Amino acid sequence: MMRYEVYVTGKPGIFDPAGKTTAGALSNLGYAGVAQVRIGKFIQLSCDDSVSLEQLTEMCEKLLANPIIEDYRIEEVLEGAEG
Amino acid sequence: MMRYEVYVTGKPGIFDPAGKTTAGALSNLGYAGVAQVRIGKFIQLSCDDSVSLEQLTEMCEKLLANPIIEDYRIEEVLEGAEG
Known part of the structure; x- marks a missing residue:
């Protein structure tokens, strides 16, 4: 059995409403440095x-x-490595 | 400016409907080995x-x-590293 991890991210310039909302919420919680x-x-x-x-x-x-x-990136998880 | 990556995953044993559906869809597409x-x-x-x-x-x-x-895992992205 092999394990793989796939990272899927919005391409640069593509609007990310969830990210924008999260950034706003963090700011409201007092984390101004994000x-x-x-x-x-x-x-x-x-x-x-x-x-x-x-x-x-x-x-x-x-x-x-x-x-x-x-964009996406595929990584193989090596035996014994942290998932 | 610092960059961090946070990986959020369902705890073991917690039902993951999106993952289950995706596994079924991959199987339907002919990828039987997943x-x-x-x-x-x-x-x-x-x-x-x-x-x-x-x-x-x-x-x-x-x-x-x-x-x-x-569960979550926080990683700092080092300068010049691939995001």
Whole structure:
């Protein structure tokens, strides 16, 4: 069983309403030093050994991310590493 | 300006409907080797130097994560590192 992590983030310049709202809420809570917040997705996948990195890229392009407005990064989680 | 990344994940055993649905969709697309998908949040913060790691922990406890059902991990992004 292999473990992968996919980080999905809005492309630079794409408006992120959730991040904007969160930044405003932090400011209201008194954390004035937070300049910007961007919220993306952190996806953890457990796959059997038949799944290749090429297939994971396909999954990102087709389903996990929206490549028009989002970037993604795939990382393999090494055995014994913290997830 | 400091950059931090916060990873928010459902605690083990907490049901993750979005992850379950995504796993089903991947299976329907023909990716049979994916055993489990868990979807969390990947939050990128830009802060000025007045913001301490202690404050970031408070932000996570109060707003960024729901500590009842979610775990979080805070990482500082070092200068020049890939975000």
